[in-house]
Amino acid sequence: MASTNKIVVIGGGVIGLTTAYLLSKDKSNEITVAAKHMPGDYDIEYCSMWAGANFLPDEYFVSPWYSVGAEGSAHARWETNTWPVLEDLAQNHPEAGIHFQKSVVINRKKDAESATGLWFKELLRPDPWYKDIVPDFKLAADCDLKPEVDNEASFTSVCMNAPVYLSWLVSQCCKNGVVFKRATFKHISEAATVHASGQKPDLIVNCTGLGSLKLGGVQDSKMYPARGQVVVVRNDPGAMYSLSGCDDGDDEACYIMMRAAGGGTILGGSYQINSWDSQPEPSLAVRIMKRCIEVCPQLVGKDENGKQRGIEGLDIIRHGVGLRPLRHGGTRVEKDNIDGTAVVHNYGHGGFGYQTSFGCCAEAAALAKEALAEIKPKARL
Ligand SMILES: Cc1cc2nc3c(=O)[nH]c(=O)nc-3n(C[C@H](O)[C@H](O)[C@H](O)COP(=O)(O)OP(=O)(O)OC[C@H]3O[C@@H](n4cnc5c(N)ncnc54)[C@H](O)[C@@H]3O)c2cc1C
Known part of the structure; x- marks a missing residue:
């Protein structure tokens, strides 16, 4: 009888959990996930x-921090391949904590060269590549636009309740026999000591x-x-909104999304390159809340005298x-060999880890299968 493939996945974020989940569908894989942080932890x-x-x-x-090329098309492929899975989960598996939401994206040409404008650029094109992927894509008529807005699109998207969704991924993995452990590694090779079988793993992801x-190695x-930076509130915006930028600073953003299953509404945000500051900045929080109310006044509604509420209504x-987690040159999905152990890397998903998750992690799982076939050519993989 062929022996099982012993795999250690390092990381309990959306990427580690999705990769472990996809790998666990193959009964010949025996998987241990080892991570410093797991769903439920709030940590920088x-x-x-x-x-x-x-x-x-x-x-x-x-993004000016990425090189555009063949990898760019990989990114679109990952998103294209992720959408149907998220759509199915929203439609048929409410326990995963994903729901459909109308998404409105608002573009001001003057934001084009700002950090957030560049981050959102494809999203804000009148004819984006994904318009045939998501349902109900529609451009607003020019006469309906506010004076400072150059174009506005809406489509049906999804919003995930991150803590619920991550926990759902853990439960799916557990159902498939994955073992979870807490561990902090100084060097990737230390992961070779934590497989639940007590044996050295064939592969580390x-x-x-x-x-x-x-991480050493x-x-x-x-x-x-x-x-x-975000503010999480109990108010209901009625739809998701994203703006190309704002007048408060090049690396500040304005977006609103309501999480499924009572997860609250996220008000964002910022896109501050190379900033490691873990503490919320109070003045930025105020600007975020003010901007979101300007874009979506119904977030707070009017007071008993019919006057529009301000941030006190949040x-x-x-x-x-x-x-x-951004990476110059793009996400790394690649086979490697470190200190004699086969490794598959799957990291560097910037601001798109959820929306690329299934597409990208399926390709990482395929690389894992390839790597195992190279190590154990005769085994039934
Ligand atoms: C404010 C904000 C809003 C966002 N909105 C969206 C969105 O709407 N849509 C979207 O698709 N993406 C969004 N993102 C991006 C998304 O959250 C990330 O791309 C994604 O979470 C990255 O997941 P990850 O698993 O690679 O990393 P992480 O979630 O950081 O997980 C890394 C894991 O590795 C473990 N680890 C690291 N080093 C070690 C070590 N040495 N030893 C042991 N364990 C280790 C950690 O403990 C953790 O478990 C947003 C991000 C932010 C900050």
Whole structure:
């Protein structure tokens, strides 16, 4: 009888969990996930818990910090292949914590060269590549636009309740026999000691996000953060909104999304390149709340005298900061060999880890299968 493939996945974020889930569908894989942080932890080193998270393609092509090329099309492929899975989960598996939401994207040409304008650029084109992927794509008529707005599109998207969704991924993995452990590694080779079988694994899958900057054996100096500050509130916006930029600063943003299953509404944000500050900045929080109310006054509604409410009308759950794990040159999905152990890297998903997750992690799982076939050519994989 063929022996099982022993795999250690490092990372309990959306990328590690999705990769482990996809690998666990193959009964010949025996998987241990080992991570410093797991769903439920709110920590600056754990990006996934801070995400909105929604499906808003596509930042990758346009970011000045990425090279555009063949990898750009990989990104679009990942998003294209992720949408149907998220759509199915929203439609048929409410326990996953994903729901459909109308998404409105608002473009002001004057934001074109700002950090956030570049981040959102493809999203804000009148004819974006993804218009045939998402349902109900529609451009607003020029006569309906506010004076400062150059174009506005709406479509049906999804919003995930990140803590619920990550926990759902854990439960799907557990159902398939995946074992979870807490561990902090200084060097990737230490992961070879934690497989639940007690044996050395055949393969390590590295899904450490920004952790890959410091993890021994990887130390990828191309990794850098884009700081995102958010305010989570109980108010209901009625739809999701994203703006190309704002007048408060080039690296500040304005977006609103309501998480499924009572997860509250995320008000964002910022896109502060190379900022590692873990603490919410109070003045930025005020600007975020003011901007969101300007874009979506129904968030707070009017008082008993018919006067529009301001930020005092927001019911705040918490303030938060997450660091998007960006990588110069793009996401790394690649086979490697470190100290004699086969490794597949899957990290550097910037601000798009959820919306690329299934597409990208399926390709990482395929690389894992290839790597295992190279190690155990005769085994039944
Ligand atoms: C404010 C904000 C809003 C966002 N909104 C969206 C959105 O709407 N849609 C979207 O698609 N994306 C969004 N993102 C981006 C998304 O959250 C990230 O792309 C995604 O979370 C990255 O996941 P990850 O698993 O690679 O990293 P992480 O979630 O950071 O997970 C890394 C894991 O590796 C572990 N780890 C790291 N180093 C070590 C080590 N040495 N030893 C052991 N374990 C280690 C950590 O403990 C953790 O478990 C947003 C991000 C932010 C900050």
